[in-house]
Amino acid sequence: MQTLIQFAFVLSAALFIFGLKQLGSPATARRGNLISAIGMLIAIVAALMDQGIVDYRFILAGFVVGGVIGALAARMVAMTSMPEMVALFNGFGGMASLLVGMAALTPNAATFTLVTIVLSILIGGLTFTGSLIAYGKLSERIGSGAVMFVGQQFVNSLIVLGILGSAVMFCLQPDQAHWLYLVVGLSLVFGIMAVIPIGGADMPVVISLLNSYSGLAACAAGFAVDNNILIVAGSLVGASGIILTQIMCKAMNRSLANVLFSGFGSGKVETTEVEGEIKPISVDDAYYVLEAATNVAIIPGYGMAVAQAQHVVKELTELLEENGAEVNFGIHPVAGRMPGHMNVLLAEADVPYDQLLEMDDINPRMENVDVAIVIGANDVVNPAAREVESSPIYGMPVINVDSARTVFVLKRSMASGFAGIENPLFYKDNTRMLFGDAKESIGGLIREFGS
Amino acid sequence: MIPAEVFLTFILMLSIFLGFELINKVPATLHTPLMSGANAISGITVVGAVSLAGTGQQDLANWLGAAAVALASINVVGGYLVTDRMLAMFKKKEG
Numbered sequence: 099m100q101t102l103i104q105f106a107f108v109l110s111a112a113l114f115i116f117g118l119k120q121l122g123s124p125a126t127a128r129r130g131n132l133i134s135a136i137g138m139l140i141a142i143v144a145a146l147m148d149q150g151i152v153d154y155r156f157i158l159a160g161f162v163v164g165g166v167i168g169a170l171a172a173r174m175v176a177m178t179s180m181p182e183m184v185a186l187f188n189g190f191g192g193m194a195s196l197l198v199g200m201a202a203l204t205p206n207a208a209t210f211t212l213v214t215i216v217l218s219i220l221i222g223g224l225t226f227t228g229s230l231i232a233y234g235k236l237s238e239r240i241g242s243g244a245v246m247f248v249g250q251q252f253v254n255s256l257i258v259l260g261i262l263g264s265a266v267m268f269c270l271q272p273d274q275a276h277w278l279y280l281v282v283g284l285s286l287v288f289g290i291m292a293v294i295p296i297g298g299a300d301m302p303v304v305i306s307l308l309n310s311y312s313g314l315a316a317c318a319a320g321f322a323v324d325n326n327i328l329i330v331a332g333s334l335v336g337a338s339g340i341i342l343t344q345i346m347c348k349a350m351n352r353s354l355a356n357v358l359f360s361g362f363g364s365g366k367v368e369t370t371e372v373e374g375e376i377k378p379i380s381v382d383d384a385y386y387v388l389e390a391a392t393n394v395a396i397i398p399g400y401g402m403a404v405a406q407a408q409h410v411v412k413e414l415t416e417l418l419e420e421n422g423a424e425v426n427f428g429i430h431p432v433a434g435r436m437p438g439h440m441n442v443l444l445a446e447a448d449v450p451y452d453q454l455l456e457m458d459d460i461n462p463r464m465e466n467v468d469v470a471i472v473i474g475a476n477d478v479v480n481p482a483a484r485e486v487e488s489s490p491i492y493g494m495p496v497i498n499v500d501s502a503r504t505v506f507v508l509k510r511s512m513a514s515g516f517a518g519i520e521n522p523l524f525y526k527d528n529t530r531m532l533f534g535d536a537k538e539s540i541g542g543l544i545r546e547f548g549s
Numbered sequence: 550m551i552p553a554e555v556f557l558t559f560i561l562m563l564s565i566f567l568g569f570e571l572i573n574k575v576p577a578t579l580h581t582p583l584m585s586g587a588n589a590i591s592g593i594t595v596v597g598a599v600s601l602a603g604t605g606q607q608d609l610a611n612w613l614g615a616a617a618v619a620l621a622s623i624n625v626v627g628g629y630l631v632t633d634r635m636l637a638m639f640k641k642k643e644g
Contacts, residue, residue, distance in 0.1 A: 107596075114590060115567065121583055122574040128636040131586055135629040138589065142625075145596040151603030156615035160602060164622025171623070172630035180581055180631075187588040187628060190620045194594040197617035201601040201610040210554045309584055312591045321557055323597040329557060330564045331593035337568025338587045342580060431577060438580030442635050450642035456577050 099149065106144035107327040113137025114331055118338075124451045141327050177446045178403050181305060181436040185233040188308040192225025195315035196282070202322040203278070212272055214321035216265045216281055222315040223285030224292060229308050231293040232301060236435060242298030251359075254291050260284050296357065302436050303346045303357045310339020342437045349431035349457075351483075351494035374525030376512070379532055381539060384506055385546035387530075391468035391504075394418055395460060397428045397497050398440055401474020401510075407537040408447035411473065414540050415449065417547040423468075427453055428460035428497045430478035461498050470502035472523075473536050474509075480521045491519055505529045508536045582635045589628025595621035 114137045120130025151157070175183045199218030207215070234240035261284045268277035296304055313335025320328025347354050388394065396415070402408060415425045427449065433440040441454055455463075464470070472479050482489040483496045499505050505528055512524070523529055532539050551559075575583050598621055601614030 115571065118568075118571045118586075119574075121579060121586065122571075122576070124576070124579060124636075124639045125641065127579055127582060127639065128633065131582070131629060131632045131636055134586060134590065138593070138625055138629070141593065141596050142599070145599045148600050148603075150600050153603050153605030156602040156611060157599050157618055160598070160615045160618025161622050164619040164624075165626045167619075168623040168625065168627030169630060172627045172634060175631060177635070180585070180635075183627075183631065184581075184584050184588060187585070187624050188591075191588065191591040191594065191624050194592070194598060194617040194621040194624070197613045197620070198594055198597045198601065201613040201617070202597075203610075306584070309587055309591075313587065316591050316594045317561065319594055319597050321561075323600070324553065324557070325597050326557070326560055328593055328597050329560050331590050333561055333564035334568040334571070335587040335591045337565050338572040338583060341569065341572045342584065345577075345580075429577070434581075436581060437584065438577055438582070441578040442581045442638070445635070445638040445640070448638075448640065451578055451639050452642050454578055 099147065103144045103147055104326070106140055107325075110137040110141035110144070111327055111330045113140065114334060118334065141331075177442055179237070180439060180442060181301065181434075182233050182237045184436060185229050185236055185305045185308065188305065188312045189226045189229030189233065191312035192222040192229060192308075192315050194222070195312070195319040196222030196226060196285075198319040199322050200278070200282070202319070203272070205273070207272060209269055211322060211324075212269045214318050216268060218315055218318035218322050219278075219281055220261060220265070220285045221311050221318055223282055224289035225308055225311040225315055227286045227289030228293045228304075228311075229289075231290055232304050232308060235293075235298055236301055236305075242301075244297040245294040250291075250295065254288075257284055257288050257291060261288065292358070295359070300350075300352075300357050302432055302434075302439075303343055303350070303352075303354070305436055306339055306342035306346055307354075308339075310336050310343060313337075313339060345431060346437060349495060351491070374522075374527070376524055377530055379506070379530035381532070381542035381546065384530070384532055384539075385543055387504055387506075388418065388423075388469055388543065389421060389547075391418070392423050393466055393468050394423050394425045395428050395464065395467045395470045395499070395502065396425065397430070397470060397472045397475050397479055397499055398444070399430075399433055399473065399475025399478060400435060400440075401476075402536060403434070403440075403443050403474070405474060405536040407473060407540055408443055408449075410537055410540040410544065412444075412447040412449050413544055414547075415453075417544060421547070425453065426455050426460060426463075428457065428470075428499075429454050430457050430475070430497055433475060433478055457495060457497050461501075464498050464501040467502040468504065470499040470505045472499055472505060472507045473540075476509075476521055477519060479523055480519065481526070482519070482522050486522070489519060499523065500526050500528065503528065506532050508532045508534075508539050510535060578639075579636075582632045585628055585635065586632045587628075588624050589632060592621045592624030592628060595625060
């Protein structure tokens, strides 16, 4: 029986791997997710066959409570709130691994097992509280700014030393439970301390990293309870999170260490003088320019989602296409609040995915674009990243909308972006500012096309 | 006979390399569903949790196991369902 269970785990590992492979293309991704879910079902059924299980009541209660909460959350969450939900789920995964690590402690455990128990508690604990803070910042239940105070590095170093010390003591004296509780407590505190100095703009990096940790915690728990499938699945998730973290860091031209420790986005405003003048444009005039355009690029930012303008943008896209123009979307990797967020928001508005171009694909085409429409984006189209060496975002890859013949920037007012950086794009000769609520401005354009 | 620790570490090493290869091929447009799908997979902890929740001992470990089953089930059920909900919205241009 035990062998059969282990073979079932091999099968479910194969299904996870195949499922992830199918996620390589939007055409097969949905099937891939289903295959992965079947793998999970097989693993759970196999685990339930374990002869050590004599009482199913606790398990059933856990399944029902968790399943109902999960199903409700999945059904009710708005697509704009996906980052919060993923952050929260990272935290739950971390906590589950922490609990498994704690429960896996048996008298006479080998030192190797003790070390893996400590690791699953440490990673799981900091993932849990770190994710709760990230959730709080993303959902703006707590201030999204970076929290810095004097002596922060010192306090953090003390916590790390405390964790190391109590972890070593626990491995030497596993029968002394208070060392274990100290590791648990300090790991939870460390998660909070690690995420509070990180500003709201850097949250895409943080949730990617915590995603990775939730996998690594599962991995450590797998070592603690001697289970292959936890190790395989956990390390797949760990690898995925690490890759996404790298992509996000690269998209912001920052090193991971810089994101984690510098408190960027904490509201330090660069006041570089920009030459030129702002040239506003009316909806009427914008319509005439768009009507004559044959190649239009739309560059959305999170401001578009805040204004709930996705659906009117889709409507405008259709009108432009009926008018004979080619329309593409240029998506910067950090356009949303998490990797790929903007793509989901546009998919929800029925924009086909082959119309969504990545930054590296749209930039070479920008010279042939008649009108680039920037909606609710700011830093990701800021030419200062190429031109102004003193700019805090200098070197960050941006979408070069200023190479288009005309640029429309839809903006509520002249306030600067999420990171508080001046944008010279607004002062360029070929830029026209369309002030007002993005949804209303686009609604106005749609009415002009209708008449 | 290979010692268990070495065997498990071997599996870890291979899975991490495999993970990098697989995830590098996922296009940017699918990164959000990838993350929520990864959430679901990290709920695999449930497999470790059930054997701890089912000992029938009604001690601390048992309660911890049951709580872990509940938390991991949120990830599994919620993660797969929300990923499916998102992926259903991705459509190719007609014609």
